Amino acid sequence: MNHVDPSHLVELALGNTPRTAADTEALHHIAHCARCRDDLHTMTRVVEAARTAELIDLPTTPPARVWHRITRDLSGEPTAPERPRHTPDRRxxxxxxxxxxxxxxxxxxxxxxxxxxxxxxxxxxxxxxxxxx
The missing domain is CATH 1.20.5 (Single alpha-helices involved in coiled-coils or other helix-helix interfaces)
Incomplete structure (x- = not known):
């Protein structure tokens, strides 16, 4: 049995495009396949949660050093590797x-x-x- 491709399940969960014949075939399979049905249900819940998220739901803003490192990594500038800090962990x-x-x-x-x-x-x-x- 060929299961529905995960990327197709994501597209179905997003619901952004008009339904095609492939979507109809996939939905028919999902109606009879518990695994694909569960996967689609999970992806749909994630999409709904993401769409209803508000700024207050998001984690705190990362420190400035995180953004500096992301900028540096994306710019492609060669930098010396950071030396790991050796701090003894008593635990x-x-x-x-x-x-x-x-x-x-x-x-x-x-x-x-x-x-x-x-x-x-x-x-x-x-x-x-x-x-x-």
Missing amino acids: KRALLALLTLATAAAVTAAHCSRHRRARQQAAARLPGDPGCS
Whole structure:
């Protein structure tokens, strides 16, 4: 089964152009295909949300440095790459220390468990037991 192309679904959701024979065929498929119907429904909701959005719905204005960088990138001017700022992240260090501690605890617990089982098996053997070596 050939599903409706996503770009065609977008055009149907936008509803900007008069319906064509291809649109009619696509709508017929959508009527019988849950996947395409769901995709069209989702795209239609996005289009409606975008059309009803107001300035207050938009996020805050980005800082000036963002616009400067966009302008610089679009202008094609070669610039030196920015050096990443190396700031220690205490949360990352704490998480790494916690993971290291948890790993060490797990290894120690596994070692102790094996040692305890070996001692219990040795104690369970009697001197006259043929399994004892």
